[in-house]
Amino acid sequence: MVFPLVLLKLADWVLYQFFATRCDLAARKIGNYGFFYRNPSLKSSQHGSLFPSVTKCSLEGRDSQTLVCDIDGTLLRSESFFPYFMLVAFEGGSIVRAFLLLLSCPLLWVVNHELKLRVMVFITFCGLRKKDMKSVGRAVLPKFFLENLNLQAYEVLASTGKRVVFTSVPRVMVEWFLKDYLDVSDAVATELHSVGNYFTGFPSDSGLLVKHKALKELFGDRKPDIGLGSSSPHDHLFISLCKEGYVVNKEDHNKRGSSVMPRERHPKPLVFHDGRLAFLPTPFATLSMFLWLPLGLTLAIFRLCLGIFLPYNIALILSSWSGVNIRAKGFIPSKSSKRSKGVLYVCTHRTLLDPVILSTVLGKSLTAVTYSLSKVSEFLAPMKTVSLTRDRKQDGETMQRLLSEGDLVVCPEGTTCREPYLLRFSSLFAELADEIVPVAINVHVSMFYGTTASGFKCFDPFFFLMNPSPSYHVQFLGKVPRELTCAGGRSSFEVANHVQRQLADALGFECTTLTRKDKYLMLAGNEGIVHEKKKKP
Numbered sequence: 001m002v003f004p005l006v007l008l009k010l011a012d013w014v015l016y017q018f019f020a021t022r023c024d025l026a027a028r029k030i031g032n033y034g035f036f037y038r039n040p041s042l043k044s045s046q047h048g049s050l051f052p053s054v055t056k057c058s059l060e061g062r063d064s065q066t067l068v069c070d071i072d073g074t075l076l077r078s079e080s081f082f083p084y085f086m087l088v089a090f091e092g093g094s095i096v097r098a099f100l101l102l103l104s105c106p107l108l109w110v111v112n113h114e115l116k117l118r119v120m121v122f123i124t125f126c127g128l129r130k131k132d133m134k135s136v137g138r139a140v141l142p143k144f145f146l147e148n149l150n151l152q153a154y155e156v157l158a159s160t161g162k163r164v165v166f167t168s169v170p171r172v173m174v175e176w177f178l179k180d181y182l183d184v185s186d187a188v189a190t191e192l193h194s195v196g197n198y199f200t201g202f203p204s205d206s207g208l209l210v211k212h213k214a215l216k217e218l219f220g221d222r223k224p225d226i227g228l229g230s231s232s233p234h235d236h237l238f239i240s241l242c243k244e245g246y247v248v249n250k251e252d253h254n255k256r257g258s259s260v261m262p263r264e265r266h267p268k269p270l271v272f273h274d275g276r277l278a279f280l281p282t283p284f285a286t287l288s289m290f291l292w293l294p295l296g297l298t299l300a301i302f303r304l305c306l307g308i309f310l311p312y313n314i315a316l317i318l319s320s321w322s323g324v325n326i327r328a329k330g331f332i333p334s335k336s337s338k339r340s341k342g343v344l345y346v347c348t349h350r351t352l353l354d355p356v357i358l359s360t361v362l363g364k365s366l367t368a369v370t371y372s373l374s375k376v377s378e379f380l381a382p383m384k385t386v387s388l389t390r391d392r393k394q395d396g397e398t399m400q401r402l403l404s405e406g407d408l409v410v411c412p413e414g415t416t417c418r419e420p421y422l423l424r425f426s427s428l429f430a431e432l433a434d435e436i437v438p439v440a441i442n443v444h445v446s447m448f449y450g451t452t453a454s455g456f457k458c459f460d461p462f463f464f465l466m467n468p469s470p471s472y473h474v475q476f477l478g479k480v481p482r483e484l485t486c487a488g489g490r491s492s493f494e495v496a497n498h499v500q501r502q503l504a505d506a507l508g509f510e511c512t513t514l515t516r517k518d519k520y521l522m523l524a525g526n527e528g529i530v531h532e533k534k535k536k537p
Contacts, residue, residue, distance in 0.1 A: 050236055051245040054152050054228060059159040062226070067160040068215060069228035070167045070235070071174050074248050075157065075182075076148045077259055078280070081169055082108070084141060085120045086281040088173065091140045091274075092132040097123065098281075099290065105283045114208060117168060125170070125192055126201025133199070135454055137176045139274035139523040145177045146270055148280070151261040153228055153248050157182065158267065160226065164188065164218070166211040166238070181268050188214050211238040271421050271514060274453045274523045276463055278445050289447060292468065296447075299323070300465035307356055308382045312363045319360075323469040328361045330476030333437060342407040344433035348422060348503050349411035350443045351450040352377055352460050357472045358409055358439060359383050366409045367402050369395075376458035392428060399432050408433075412496065415516040416451040420509045422500055423516070430495035434487045438499050440475040440506040453523035475506055 072081045082105075090098035101123045108116045125133070157163055163184045167174060171189035178184040191204040215224070215238065227242030229235030231249055239245035279285055303322055306315045316326065333343075345366070347354050355368035359382075367384045378385055386402060388395045402408050412425035429436070443450070443464075450464025464470055482488045485495055504511045520526055 051229075051239060051247045054156060054246045054248050057156050057226070057244070057246045059155060062156075062159040063161050065160050065225035066162040066164065067157055067226040067228065068164045068166060068224045068238075068242060069153070069157065070211065070230070070238075071145075071165055071178065072167055072169055073230035073232070073235070074228050075150055075153050075165075076145065077150045078148050079250070080282075081117075082120065083280045083282050084144065084169075084173060085124045086286055087140055087144060087275070087277065088128075088133065088136050089124045090277060090281065092136040093124070093128055097128075098286070102283065102286050102290065117208060118203070121170060121190075121192070121203065122201040124201075125199040128199045128201075130172075130194065130197050130199065133172050135524070136275070137172055137174075139272070139454065141173065142177045142181060143270055143273040143275075144280055145174075146181065146261075146266050149261045149266075150248060150259045151265065152259050154182075154261060154267070156226065156228060156246070164224070166209065166214050168209045168211065183267075186218075188218060211235075212241060215241055269421075271417070271419055271512060272453075272519050272522050273418065274455075276448050276452065276455065278447055278449050278467075292447070293466075296466035296468070297462070300462045303465045304380065304461060307360065308380065312360050316360055324465075325469060325471035326357060326361065326474070327472070328474040328476070331478055332362065332476050333435075333479040341403045341433060341435070342405070343435045343437055344403060344429060345407065345409040345437050345439050346429055346499055346503075347409060347411050347439045348441045348507065348509075349413045349416045350418070350441055351416060351464050352457075353450070353464060353472075354411060354441050355385075355409045356382060358441070358474060361474050364407070366407050367405070368409045369399060369402070371414060372457075374456075374458040377461060380461065396428055396432060399428070403433055409439075412500075413516070415519055417519070418449060418451065420507070421512050421514075422504050422507075422509050423519070424513045425496040425500045427492035427496040430486055430490075430492040430499075434482065434485055436480040436485060436495075436499065438477040438480065438503050438506075440473075440477060440503045442473045442507055444471040444473075446470075453520055477502055477506055 069075060073079070078084075086098060086101055089101045101120065104119055104123055108119060111119070163182065164186045165174070165178050165184050165188065167187075167189045169189060170192050171187055172192065174189060175187045178187045188209065190209045191206060193200045193202045193204045211234070219241075224242045225244060227239030227245045229239040229245070229247055231247050235247070236245075239247070277289075279289075281289070299322060303319060303324060306318050306322070310318065319326065345358060347358060352373070355366060359366045365383055367386060368381075369388050370378075370385050371388045371390065373381075373385060373387060378387075386398060388398065399408065399410070410429050412427075412429055413423040414426060415423065417423055445464065445467045446469070447467050448463040450460050450467075450470075452460060480495070480499065484490055484498055486492055490498075500511055503509075
């Protein structure tokens with residue numbers, strides 16, 4: 001008898017929330033319509049604000065002042081925080097959790113803001129491990145936050161000396177980005193309840209954060225110098241507690257993209273990021289992804305089979321018909337008849353398929369040297385792959401032997417990079433060959449990234465090939481002149497740096513001194529080294 005009573009009470013509560021909210025909104029609209037009908041002179045200003053636009057805020061002399069604001073609706077141009085909850089649900093949880101969050105959209109549309117936030121928090125965090133949320137907060141969310149920063153709001157934020165963010169969204173979602181990228185001194189946000197290493201999906205005993213109350217508790221009788229908020233009444237109350245108040249209007253977002261922040265204005269370069277989703281998962285975009293998944297998986301298997309079982313020329317044609325866009329340009333030098341060694345192709349590293357695509361474009365079999373390649377990827381590879389050990393002497397001997405047998409392809413970065421940057425090149429390749437051909441490779445995806453640092457690497461080729469129309473751009477830069485190689489008197493470091501710069505210029509990328517170790521420490525909390533299990537005697 002208890003269970004049916006609980007269901008009845010739950011149904012009664014849901015119906016109350018639905019009808020009460022809808023009726024209240026309807027009453028407000030009717031009342032406002034009647035009021036403005038009787039007072040037409042006020043109708044044009046019904047969307048006005050008590051505070052000036054953020055575009056009116058002077059940036060001079062703010063170095064010693066304190067600013068308070070929210071991230072949702074103020075620092076970010078997104079009108080909803082749903083996509084960021086979806087990123088946590090998909091990347092930190094599972095595809096099932098993401099689907100449940102998507103199914104909640106009709107309910108989220110009809111309930112008030114507080115209940116909407118509670119529902120999203122519960123679905124996203126119930127049973128989620130803390131370490132998974134930490135990984136998403138450090139490696140996934142910053143990219144999407146940076147791309148959606150409001151330029152005008154950020155300029156005001158950056159002009160001040162002390163910055164405090166108050167927000168009702170969970171602190172674990174925003175704290176890393178706010179402190180590491182925006183240099184925020186304190187992030188006051190909703191705390192989540194947890195049991196052991198897992199979140200329960202409920203706010204802590206203090207409940208959802210109320211911004212104006214939290215501001216009073218933190219500052220007391222003191223007033224912050226500047227307050228930024230949205231045009232909502234709740235934010236008006238929040239910024240009214242500041243000496244100066246400014247609002248971020250939706251109208252300002254649409255003025256010739258004036259609020260869009262270009263990459264070169266980012267507060268900190270984003271070189272590394274993780275996660276599978278290559279798009280901001282709004283409700284409509286997420287629905288499109290789930291509808292595409294069955295076809296995308298079928299298409300990925302078909303495309304993979306083309307490369308494994310068919311000759312290069314036929315595979316290239318059928319891949320193009322299936323939507324894979326492969327473009328190649330540049331002069332491919334022929335092997336010198338005076339040399340007994342093969343040609344060494346030095347490539348930028350974008351996905352695990354780089355050597356496969358290069359081999360397909362050349363129309364001949366190559367040997368690829370790899371590191372930490374999964375057994376599944378090694379088994380599916382339609383070409384010979386040889387694992388390196390990170391022992392310089394041993395790897396050098398291995399590559400010398402392979403070059404004596406034929407052409408070899410190597411990616412000196414040692415790991416993939418998604419953004420327009422090149423990691424530091426290992427100089428080992430420069431010591432091994434006189435005929436070096438740099439190959440600039442770049443990829444474009446619209447739905448899924450084909451690389452991961454903290455996920456299952458064996459799925460990388462499948463995710464890349466699941467994109468509706470993935471593209472590969474291959475540019476041959478010509479053989480490195482002999483006088484610029486070790487045989488011409490150059491050191492291996494000079495050769496490696498020259499090839500890195502040549503490839504970066506061809507792609508429009510930026511050279512860095514970052515390494516594989518830096519990437520994995522940032523994204524996965526380890527050095528990216530795979531330790532083989534010792535066999536028991």
